[in-house]
Amino acid sequence: MKTPPVVTRAVARGFSGLAGRSGAQLLPQARLAGPMPWVIAIMVALMTVAACGGLALSNIARGTKAELAGGLTVQIVEAAPQARAAQARAAAAKLARWPGVAAVRPVPEEELNALIAPWLGEVAGDAEAIPVPALIDVRLDGRLTAERIRALRRMLAHVAPAARVDAQANWLQPVFSAIRSLQWLVLALILLLGLATSAAVWLAARTALGSNRETIEVVHHLGGTDSQIARIFQQSVAYDAALGGTAGLALGAAAVFLIAGRFAALESGMVAGGGLGWSDWLLIALIPVAGVVLAMLTARLTVLAALRRML
Amino acid sequence: MTTNQEEIVHFDNVGLRYGTGREVLSDLSFTLYPGSFYFLTGASGAGKTSLLKLLYLAQRPSRGMIRMFGTDVITVPRGRLPGFRRRLGVVFQDFRLVPHLSAFDNVALPLRVAGVAEEELRGPVADMLDWVGLTDRSDARPATLSGGEQQRVAIARAVIGRPDMLVADEPTGNVDPDMAIKLLRLFEALNRLGTTVVVATHDLHLLKKVPESLIMRLDKGRLSDPTGALRYPPRRVAAAQ
Ligand SMILES: Nc1ncnc2c1ncn2[C@@H]1O[C@H](COP(=O)(O)OP(=O)(O)OP(=O)(O)O)[C@@H](O)[C@H]1O
Ligand SMILES: [Mg+2]
Numbered sequence: 001m002k003t004p005p006v007v008t009r010a011v012a013r014g015f016s017g018l019a020g021r022s023g024a025q026l027l028p029q030a031r032l033a034g035p036m037p038w039v040i041a042i043m044v045a046l047m048t049v050a051a052c053g054g055l056a057l058s059n060i061a062r063g064t065k066a067e068l069a070g071g072l073t074v075q076i077v078e079a080a081p082q083a084r085a086a087q088a089r090a091a092a093a094k095l096a097r098w099p100g101v102a103a104v105r106p107v108p109e110e111e112l113n114a115l116i117a118p119w120l121g122e123v124a125g126d127a128e129a130i131p132v133p134a135l136i137d138v139r140l141d142g143r144l145t146a147e148r149i150r151a152l153r154r155m156l157a158h159v160a161p162a163a164r165v166d167a168q169a170n171w172l173q174p175v176f177s178a179i180r181s182l183q184w185l186v187l188a189l190i191l192l193l194g195l196a197t198s199a200a201v202w203l204a205a206r207t208a209l210g211s212n213r214e215t216i217e218v219v220h221h222l223g224g225t226d227s228q229i230a231r232i233f234q235q236s237v238a239y240d241a242a243l244g245g246t247a248g249l250a251l252g253a254a255a256v257f258l259i260a261g262r263f264a265a266l267e268s269g270m271v272a273g274g275g276l277g278w279s280d281w282l283l284i285a286l287i288p289v290a291g292v293v294l295a296m297l298t299a300r301l302t303v304l305a306a307l308r309r310m311l
Numbered sequence: 312m313t314t315n316q317e318e319i320v321h322f323d324n325v326g327l328r329y330g331t332g333r334e335v336l337s338d339l340s341f342t343l344y345p346g347s348f349y350f351l352t353g354a355s356g357a358g359k360t361s362l363l364k365l366l367y368l369a370q371r372p373s374r375g376m377i378r379m380f381g382t383d384v385i386t387v388p389r390g391r392l393p394g395f396r397r398r399l400g401v402v403f404q405d406f407r408l409v410p411h412l413s414a415f416d417n418v419a420l421p422l423r424v425a426g427v428a429e430e431e432l433r434g435p436v437a438d439m440l441d442w443v444g445l446t447d448r449s450d451a452r453p454a455t456l457s458g459g460e461q462q463r464v465a466i467a468r469a470v471i472g473r474p475d476m477l478v479a480d481e482p483t484g485n486v487d488p489d490m491a492i493k494l495l496r497l498f499e500a501l502n503r504l505g506t507t508v509v510v511a512t513h514d515l516h517l518l519k520k521v522p523e524s525l526i527m528r529l530d531k532g533r534l535s536d537p538t539g540a541l542r543y544p545p546r547r548v549a550a551a552q
Contacts (some may be wrong), residue, residue: 083382215409221369222421247529278461311392 006063021278036204040244041251043197046189047287048252054186055280061179065173070102071168073148078162078223079131086132094159100140105133137181188235194294201295205237205302216303220310230303234296239301241295245288316379319345319476319507320366325375327361335361336532339375343509345475348502349516351511352527359511360404360480362529366509367401367478368392380475397425400506401476402482406465408453414440414460415449418467425472439467442497444490460483466494476507483517495520 049241074091078084088106095104112132140148144167156163209216218227260275320343326519327336334414335358343349364370365377368384377384381394387395400421408417418439422432440449443463453461462485469477477498491514499521503506512518518526528535 094443106438214407215411218407218409219420219424221396221401221407222424223395223399224424225393228424252511308389311369311389 012142024200026227029129032206034204034240035283036201037244037247038202039200040197040241040295041248043193044245044248044291045047045252045255047193048249048284049255050186050189050193051251051287052256052276054183054190055180055276055283057179057182057186059275059277059280061176065176070140070144071141072139072144072152073166073168074136074156075162075164075166075213076115076134076136076160077163077164078133081131084131084134084162087162088136091156091160091163094155095138095152095190098152098155100127100142101138102141103137103139105137107137185224194290197291198294201237201241201298204240205299208233209234209303209306212268216307217310220307226304226307233299234235236290237297237299241292242288245291248291249285249288250302317344318342319380321376321378322365323376323378323434325359326373326436327365329374332529334373334490334532336365336372336500336529338470338483339534341527343476344503345507346502347507348499348524348526349507349527350521351509353517353528356511357529358532359513359514359529361411363401363478363480363509363511366476367399368396370441375546397421398438398470398475400469400472400477402462402469402477402479403464404480404484406461408461408464408468410453413450413452414456414464417453417509418471421468421472429472436471439471442488442493443467459487459490462486463490463494464552466497470501470506473501473504473522474506476509477501479508479510481512481513482510483514491517492520 014273074095076084076091078087092106109132112135116132148211149165149167153163153165156165166216216229219232256276319390320327322339325336325339326334328334339362351359351362357542361370365372368379372384380398382391382395384392384395397415409420412420415436418442419432419436422436437446437503440446443466445460445463445467448456448460451460452466456464462482466479467481479498483494489496495517496512498508
């Protein structure tokens with residue numbers, strides 16, 4: 001009689017099988033039919049928008065802080081125009097010779113008028129009507145400390161008694177702290193979205209596990225190892241997650257570009273500092289990657305836990 | 312405990328109960344020897360499938376000791392069990408074909424699990440399908456196969472990897488007598504290559520078709536030994552008659 005056609009000693013060949021195509025075949029190819037990729041796409045889109053917002057905020061804060069770091073404003077608050085001008089000149093001259101002062105710029109009157117025109121109307125030519133303080137922009141080299149400000153104030157008190165010295169960064173302190181709390185909010189949002197994503201993946205993995213229970217049992221009985229079986233699921237879930245993550249990133253990025261265009265149209269100096277650099281985009285591109293890793297890990301742990309209940 | 316090199320399976324005082332129910336298998340003590348052909352008979356509900364489940368490592372006994380291939384499989388770490396399962400071929404009573412895979416892919420599955428390369432497995436799987444008469448159905452899904460055809464796919468899948476032990480639960484229950492004989496010949500051929508074969512059946516006609524077979528009979532969960540099959544050296548059926 002003819003010998004049966006068997007593959008000899010297939011069992012001795014190790015445990016690396018079922019990778020790639022033949023493993024993926026084991027599960028029905030019902031991709032995109034389930035809600036998984038769409039849920040992940042929405043989550044990643046939301047996370048992308050939130051992350052862009054957070055990064056833009058921190059860029060604004062950092063840029064503005066650097067710009068204002070060594071900046072001081074000296075105001076001469078004096079109603080009489082002659083005295084005001086004299087004090088301003090004396091203060092500017094004294095400041096220019098003061099050690100540690102990098103630049104002194106008396107703000108020209110036209111510029112001041114232009115600055116306040118939107119609020120007070122045209123005041124040029126009628127300087128008596130509304131007394132506007134004289135402004136001197138001062139830039140120090142090095143850090144601005146309370147000590148240096150006090151020394152400046154003492155010095156200016158002699159030549160310009162009407163002078164008021166303010167660190168420019170101080171004006172924006174409330175803005176900075178508001179930005180900081182917004183950043184915490186963004187971080188919390190991203191964490192919550194990540195949590196919701198892994199919950200969705202967990203549910204999807206469990207459903208897939210339930211509907212493929214027989215297949216899993218068969219592969220298990222044929223000597224498939226737990227990690228072989230888990231890998232099949234990981235691959236399928238990773239595929240879904242990659243698809244959803246890419247779509248979500250595209251969607252989120254599109255939304256961000258749209259909004260960024262609107263803000264750019266404002267031409268506000270502060271908002272312009274919120275542009276995202278390549279390192280920011282790199283960080284944002286990591287969101288779908290993290291999504292895929294999270295999905296694979298969740299799928300793996302779910303499958304391994306179910307398999308451990310079998311002998 | 313000393314390990315008998317000549318044994319393939321050894322049961323010592325094994326009992327099995329499902330949950331908190333009564334014992335469906337009691338006091339099983341026997342040894343299976345390499346290269347032998349065993350029939351497991353008994354009435355419906357006697358516990359044949361349960362005993363086979365213990366043999367193909369799908370069930371843990373509630374008491375007793377089971378040794379397979381010289382290793383105590385009750386205490387062995389779970390991670391080593393796949394290695395044992397790959398030395399077994401199993402024909403399940405309910406076939407358990409993977410529903411969305413073709414007949415070809417179902418038969419190829421054990422080889423793929425074991426990491427055999429595609430080009431290496433294509434020929435043997437096609438030959439095996441030819442052997443069980445299913446060449447023209449090799450692309451068919453199990454749902455579109457008849458009961459007998461599904462059974463033949465299940466048998467092809469069990470023997471394709473040339474297992475050390477073949478465990479078959481009612482493997483001829485759904486085929487006509489001619490096909491039943493043909494499948495038995497396949498088991499015999501495999502047996503001659505050195506595979507230990509255990510076939511559960513309540514078809515007593517089948518027993519006579521394999522003259523060198525040994526018979527184990529289950530009666531309400533207890534094993535009787537009408538032909539001395541479980542003694543060593545085993546007494547042949549032919550000699551007992
Ligand atoms: N999973 C289970 N849970 C509880 N009881 C079970 C389970 N499987 C089998 N039994 C019981 O164990 C006993 C033996 O069943 P088993 O399937 O082993 O019999 P069998 O000899 O294979 O019968 P058949 O010839 O009809 O296939 C039966 O009384 C059955 O009801
Ligand atoms: Mg049965």
